[in-house]
Amino acid sequence: MNLKSGQIQQFAVYSQFKNLKEFNNHMEMWLVEHKQEFTKGELVGLKRLVRFSAKIPGVCNAKIGTMLKAIHEEYHDHGISRSTFKRMIQKSIKLGILTVIETERKNGSQSSNLYLFNRFAQNEPPKQQELNHPNKTSNxxxxxxxxxxxxxxxxxxxxxxxxxxxxxxxxxxxxxxxxxxxxxxxxxxxxxxxxxxxxxxxxxxxxxxxxxxxxxxxxxxxxxxxxxxxxxxxxxxxxxxxxxxxxxxxxxxxxxxxxxxx
Known part of the structure; x- marks a missing residue:
């Protein structure tokens, strides 16, 4: 699924949270559950992505380079690499914390990704495994x-x-x-x-x-x-x-x- 790039406000419809407080609460629950699965560098990247997702709670359209520059400045020239940031993204997707949608410019070229944080699933029962195809279950x-x-x-x-x-x-x-x-x-x-x-x-x-x-x-x-x-x-x-x-x-x-x- 590719979206046209643009101002962050146009992606507000993708937010899963009522406000910033609710977003922060869900992120705290995600970290309690999965913090140990990230390296220190990956956690730095994840927390920066969270901060870039504050304007529209849980939604970020910033470029990776922009976020890495912010980390580099905050930690006084001791930032993290692009590969570390990308590993964090892949782990977050696998754990269900994050959904990533590619965006494209008007000319069709790829633009920065849209990062969507998911709600922490509380009190949800395990996913039921689907039964076989109806033609088989009928027997x-x-x-x-x-x-x-x-x-x-x-x-x-x-x-x-x-x-x-x-x-x-x-x-x-x-x-x-x-x-x-x-x-x-x-x-x-x-x-x-x-x-x-x-x-x-x-x-x-x-x-x-x-x-x-x-x-x-x-x-x-x-x-x-x-x-x-x-x-x-x-x-x-x-x-x-x-x-x-x-x-x-x-x-x-x-x-x-x-x-x-x-």
Whole structure:
């Protein structure tokens, strides 16, 4: 698919985000999930591309050379190569973070690409594999079809024992008594990672786990009270943010009182 090049405003229709804040939130979730798959240089390139996608949230039509020049100036003559930037683009496409559309000038020659950031897919079930061609499936017995459908349903309702190994076992052991599905437990932990990342705590594994457990217990306390919570995972995230903020202010206070003249 080739588009005619032009002013960035003409591509606003391709944005998947309501505003810049929503775009930034989705990028934070992408980075929590896939940051470790990029090299330092590639991350520099990705973050620069994100900044160039702020005018129209999630949409960028800048030339690679323009972005590399900006990186070069910001890092005082220690930028990244064009090949590093292109590797970042290919990884982002493969991971589903980015969609790239070629644009062309009026004379038909190729112009700069259109970079479109995708939304981070939350709470979406795994993609169902397509059945065979209708001509072949028509020969399946009704019983066989029911068995296939049953297996699919079971796949989407895996219990806590199928939870990804990245989720700490103490957290799984706590959450499973209230939310038994693996994908729900993983979603609670994903929210923990996002909150920890935003609070610059992602490397403090023990502290993050401690905050997650305390926050979940507070959520359960609310759920057992008369208060109704429409979205427990969102409420849990709010608790996490508050607790990480409290940690930050407690550390600031401790530094202040420890000063000689404090």
């Amino acid at each position: 399946l017995s009704e019983t066989k079809i029911q068995e296939i459908n049953k297996r699919k349903e079971e796949t989407f309702d895996l219990d806590y024992s199928f939870t990804n190994d990245r989720v700490p076992k103490p957290f799984v052991q706590l959450v499973k008594y209230f939310f038994d599905e693996a994908k729900t437990i993983e979603e609670f932990w994903r929210m923990t990672q996002i909150a920890a990342y935003r609070g610059n705590r992602e490397k403090e594994k023990d502290r993050v786990l401690e905050v997650a457990i305390k926050s979940f217990k507070q959520l359960i306390s609310k759920l057992k009270s008369s208060q109704k919570i429409q979205k427990p995972i969102s409420y849990f995230y709010g608790i996490l943010e508050k607790k990480f903020d409290e940690l930050y202010y407690a550390e600031i206070y401790e530094m202040w009182v420890s000063q000689p003249n404090g």
